[in-house]
Each structure stands twice: as C-alpha cells, then as structure tokens.
Amino acid sequence: MNPYLNKVRPSLDIESASKVAPEDCFLSEGSYQDGRLALIHTEAQMLRILGYQTHVSLPYAICINYLQALDVFTTTENGQALAKKAFAHLNSALFSPQLLYLTHQPPSLATAAIYLAAKEIGVKLPGEEWWEVFDVDREELGFLVVALISMEGFIAEETQKWSKTKVPLTLEDVQAWIDKEAQS
Incomplete structure (x- = not known):
C-alpha cells in the first residue's frame, strides 16, 4: 500500500467507498518501478549538473x-x-x-x-x-x-x-x- 496515494486522494464517505478502484489505494509493481526509475534518473541528472559536488559552503x-x-x-x-x-x-x-x-x-x-x-x-x-x-x-x-x-x-x-x-x-x-x- 502506498501511503502517499491516500494523502492525495479525496476523503471518502460511506456511499462512495465501495466505488473506489483498487489502483486508487494500491500501487502496482510496474508503477512503482516506473516511479523509482524516474527518480533515479532525475537524481543522476542533478548530480551530473552539480558535478557531484553536493557540499554547500555558506x-x-x-x-x-x-x-x-x-x-x-x-x-x-x-x-x-x-x-x-x-x-x-x-x-x-x-x-x-x-x-x-x-x-x-x-x-x-x-x-x-x-x-x-x-x-x-x-x-x-x-x-x-x-x-x-x-x-x-x-x-x-x-x-x-x-x-x-x-x-x-x-x-x-x-x-x-x-x-x-x-x-x-x-x-x-x-x-x-x-x-x-x-x-x-
């Protein structure tokens, strides 16, 4: 179960609770892997742009x-x-x-x-x-x-x-x- 999906999903009342699709409450393995790969790709891109220097001196x-x-x-x-x-x-x-x-x-x-x-x-x-x-x-x-x-x-x-x-x-x-x- 993905707790973040519950945060963005609108609150439900009793009548509409039975109409909720399973994908609204659960994250499929494929969706998880797609999101994970996108995150890893974005992180690698940011590190390349920063020249792998993540220390900030103020x-x-x-x-x-x-x-x-x-x-x-x-x-x-x-x-x-x-x-x-x-x-x-x-x-x-x-x-x-x-x-x-x-x-x-x-x-x-x-x-x-x-x-x-x-x-x-x-x-x-x-x-x-x-x-x-x-x-x-x-x-x-x-x-x-x-x-x-x-x-x-x-x-x-x-x-x-x-x-x-x-x-x-x-x-x-x-x-x-x-x-x-x-x-x-």
Missing part, C-alpha cells in the same frame, strides 16, 4: 570567524550590531538579481558584508586594508559592496511592481504569470 560561519579574527566582539561595544548588520546583508544577497551567491566565493561575500556593515554602523576595523588578510582584493570588494547597496533599489522596484498586481501563490497562478511574462 558565508555565515565565515563571517563570524572573520569578525572574531578582527577582534570586533571584544574591542567594540557594537560587535553584535555589526554581526547582525553583516548577516542582514548576507541574507539580502540571497535575493540579488546579480546572483552573488553563485558568482562569488563565500569568503568574499562575508568580507563585503562586514565591510559594508562597519561603514554603516561606524565601526573602525583594524588595519589599513584588512580585507586583504582574507584574500579579497579591492576590486572584488568594491563590486560586492556596490551590489549589496543596490539591493535597496531592487527591493523598492520589486515592491512597486508587486503592489500593482496579485502575488501568485498557487502553481496555477505562477504558471499563468510565467506565461504572461513570456508573452511580454
């Missing part, structure tokens, strides 16, 4: 390590505020139309978030060019900082765009929106 832990290395938590009273602001920048970068998490390494993202958060809060970080210790050059740092700053404008545009229309929440609504966007 900049959050790196950000905390860098803040500790910069001795921010002990030398300044704004250490926690700096960490929160840096994490806020990292979170907003997830929604960036520039796909920052795909185009840049996590250490670079963490460094840029710390740099921007320190500038916004007014925390003086040690050293002249401290980001070079974390193997980030000035050009990449500048690009990432500009990208993080531009998120504010992107959010304003998206808010204005979606305030005029209904946000698609169901699969049908999303498909209709995609079709409409493809035509325009």
Whole structure:
C-alpha cells in the first residue's frame, strides 16, 4: 500500500467507498518501478549538473570567524550590531538579481558584508586594508559592496511592481504569470 496515494486522494464517505478502484489505494509493481526509475534518473541528472559536488559552503560561519579574527566582539561595544548588520546583508544577497551567491566565493561575500556593515554602523576595523588578510582584493570588494547597496533599489522596484498586481501563490497562478511574462 502506498501511503502517499491516500494523502492525495479525496476523503471518502460511506456511499462512495465501495466505488473506489483498487489502483486508487494500491500501487502496482510496474508503477512503482516506473516511479523509482524516474527518480533515479532525475537524481543522476542533478548530480551530473552539480558535478557531484553536493557540499554547500555558506558565508555565515565565515563571517563570524572573520569578525572574531578582527577582534570586533571584544574591542567594540557594537560587535553584535555589526554581526547582525553583516548577516542582514548576507541574507539580502540571497535575493540579488546579480546572483552573488553563485558568482562569488563565500569568503568574499562575508568580507563585503562586514565591510559594508562597519561603514554603516561606524565601526573602525583594524588595519589599513584588512580585507586583504582574507584574500579579497579591492576590486572584488568594491563590486560586492556596490551590489549589496543596490539591493535597496531592487527591493523598492520589486515592491512597486508587486503592489500593482496579485502575488501568485498557487502553481496555477505562477504558471499563468510565467506565461504572461513570456508573452511580454
């Protein structure tokens, strides 16, 4: 018996219970094997696309390590505020139309978030060019900082765009929106 079929099947009353076809409650061996093979094929395809690299490195832990290395938590009273602001920048970068998490390494993202958060809060970080210790050059740092700053404008545009229309929440609504966007 397939428990998932019962979840998608509508609830039955006494009269309609006798009219239920066996395939609505049971999964045949052939259907099971077809689904299993489709799942295995899809999984293999995904692994090939990912290059068999399933480990994901995120900049959050790196950000905390860098803040500790910069001795921010002990030398300044704004250490926690700096960490929160840096994490806020990292979170907003997830929604960036520039796909920052795909185009840049996590250490670079963490460094840029710390740099921007320190500038916004007014925390003086040690050293002249401290980001070079974390193997980030000035050009990449500048690009990432500009990208993080531009998120504010992107959010304003998206808010204005979606305030005029209904946000698609169901699969049908999303498909209709995609079709409409493809035509325009």
